Amino acid sequence: MSDDGREEADNQRDQMSIDAAEEVNPNHLKLYYGRLFPYADMFKWLSYGNDGKHPGCDASFFGRREFSFTLDNDVYLRFQSFNTLPDLENSIKDKSPSKIDIGPVYSVDPSKRHAYAQSGVNVFTPVERELVFDIDITDYDDVRYCCSGADVCLDCWPLMTVAIKVIDAALREDFGFNHILWVFSGRRGVHCWVCDGKARRLTNEQRAAIADYFRVYKGNENSGKKVSLAGPVLHPFLVRSYADFLKDFFETKLLSSQNLFLTEERYEKILEMIPDNSVTSELRGKWQQNTRRSSAPKEDINLVRWAQLKSTLQSGKQKGQGLRRCVEEIVFCFAYPRLDMEVSKHMNHLLKAPFCVHPKTGGYLDVLSVLEMNASAMKEDQFSHITRCYHVILSGRVCVPIDPDNCDEFDPTRVPMLSQLLGELNIEGRTADDGNVWDGTSLGKSIRFFRSSFLQPLLKSCKEEIESSYSSKLQQSKSSISW
């Protein structure tokens, strides 16, 4: 690195120390992009088999995909596109974006959209895009008492886990999708990428229909999230969501972990959802007395009160369908996935790429592990700066895939951190020309999972799809044109 570059790095370091707790060290990021980021896997994935030799492959496919980069100085570069894996890799290494977003595949190369616009022949419009979902823990603030905002802990993370289960089951069972990638969104929640060919080619209207299929909340952000399950019975999708996931999760986990009935303020919020004064006053009476008497301490007060509420609502006295539905409505209100609908509805919505490092996920790197870093193993120009800057070294968490079949085991607090990975890299003592540098790091497990459970089956079906659509195209005779 030149002296100028060194000075620049020093300047960056000084700026960083100002709001240190929020930023990822740019030199770390450079190392991550230099040695760990799985370019080839990302390229394979987003090529969907079109990087092969088959005559049915669309060689322009990957090059029409929009990437957008957020740079360190808050510069936002949209409509980046790359024709080859080296193009992608070099650009990311060069720009070292603090965030990479993936957009749709357009009708024409997005970086040349202006040229096409002038020629007036091709319309610049999105033609393919994964069906995506974004679930953010910040949208659950009215039903979790442990954390708020962007914070998450092991008590509230299971809300994300149950969301994955509900949506994943519906995507597979109802919609028949097979190639679904769940990703830790960095700190606040999860992203879902549905990558089946059919999903990628859905129109905006069809995407909106799926989003609406998942909607149970009525009203908007301002009117407060209220669930309404009207009708004499529930739709089979809601029945499954409730019976297979939500009921059990609510009763065995959420009730006690969030202490949903602990205080008057909390149970009042639940009583509000019951539109019958005789029921609510009966329960209220019980619970107010109950608090004063401070009954048997061994029993979990949340479970006791929930059981009372249920038996009151479901007792023979309550004939009305609406009241019986209340139990389900309460469970849905607390536990049903809260999707950011807008993200799913439009083809051209950008979503953060998997394996990005979440820029706002902080955490101090163990100073010692930095000092122990072996300069000869690193071989990167930036290394000397890292050691000099150790006092502000911070790290972010990597947006790793989540296995929906084992999502209960996913622990957001143990997701690989940038600092940790670089430390491991150092211990491994590998050089850059070794094939899979990440193999010995804690990122290895994530990439191996990505390949075996997602990428390989996906590419297999892409290949079949390309072959079959090619042969049917050959057979297709020219249809006559009629007015």
Next chain:
Amino acid sequence: MEIVRPQRKPPSGDAVPTLPLYRSAPPLEVRLEDFELYAMDRLRVLKGISDGLSRGKKPEEMEKLVTDLWKTHMRHPHAPDAANKDIISHFVLRLVYCRTEELRKWFLSNETALFRYRFLAQTPEAQRKLMAEFDLPYKAVSSTEFEGIKDKLSQVARLLGHSLPASDALFYKVPFEEVSELVAGRRVFIQKGYAYVAMNQVVSLVVTQFRSLQSKALILTNRKWTSTIREEEKDRLTPIVEALCTSYLGPDYSQPKEFSEVSIKDINQIAKSSFPLCMRHLFEKLREDHHLKHGGRMQLGLFLKGVGLKLEDALAFWKAEFSQKVGAERFDKEYAYSIRHNYGREGKRTDYTPYSCQKIISSTPGVGDHHGCPYRHFSEENLRAALCRMGVNSGAMEDVMEKVRNRHYQLACTITFEAIHGSSYDAGINHPNQYFTDSQKILKSKLHFGDVPSLKLM
């Protein structure tokens, strides 16, 4: 030229009349006159539908509206001729509306809505026949499969308040993406990518098919239009086709209706009570500046003629204003001519027709011009201020602004009309003189509640 009746085979099997799917152009020879008249009639239907949809009418209301519109405009005493009129008018309009993306979109959505409600009005038998004609690639659910998912299907049927499916009930297995609206409302059972659509929900399927058929056809027609038809028909059809989509379909208001007459002394009052915003604005600007540029003079002048201002009064009215600015002599020399011209007393001596909304909306006022449609040409701020001066309340104001944002300028004007007159106005504003006439009607009917300026009826 005579209409040559097509040698069409009667529909195979029974003779249940169904709807045409407009798959190919009819082998009919059409009189040029009918070509245009039929198209105008269908256009009236489509405009009515478009109006109804953008006013947010409910499905039941739309069903009634479409039936009424069809009866009013497309009826023909002779049944085969009615069928021909349906087909011919569709193909003419397809030609008219294939030419730009925007036109295609408009045509597609209104033709699809028309088809939807006509389909709903068919007998179940005719509906089944249409299903067959579409040759939908959907399989009916087999009885073994039905037994396996019967519980789920009954659950959805109960949810919708339908009767429970009998064991011989017909369900179609359809890729879910082809029945978006059923999916969105969770009004269908979905399994492994397939929606199980009950016979009574079939309209959604058929409409999707119809829409995609039409969408493809419009693209093809557009290609043919640009490659051959436009040139080949440049002396015959092309002028008609190019004029049709902007044609104004209402009465022309070139003669004041109901023999009404308005005198100069009333004009201030009726401007305040019954002029649409575009004319009020011109009128106020004229009073303020004692001058209007050409576009404004034409728009206001012809409107006033339609309102019933006689030529002599018109001359006096314009002179009174203009002479304050340019002097009486210059007015007589430079401006009086064009006023007489508007009344057909100079030049070609033809009557000039007052401008329709369509024409006003599509005008392009420049700097210093005051003509045009305020809903389209004003800034939001100016429009709000102007509406406020007219006495539009804040609730209606937001409705108006929403319509403006969606570029439904005539609906915005209609809502203004409703707000000011305190009564609903289903017809929709298409012409400033219609606004005026109907405003006067309403005010007159309220006359006994107070003193309202009105026209003198002869």
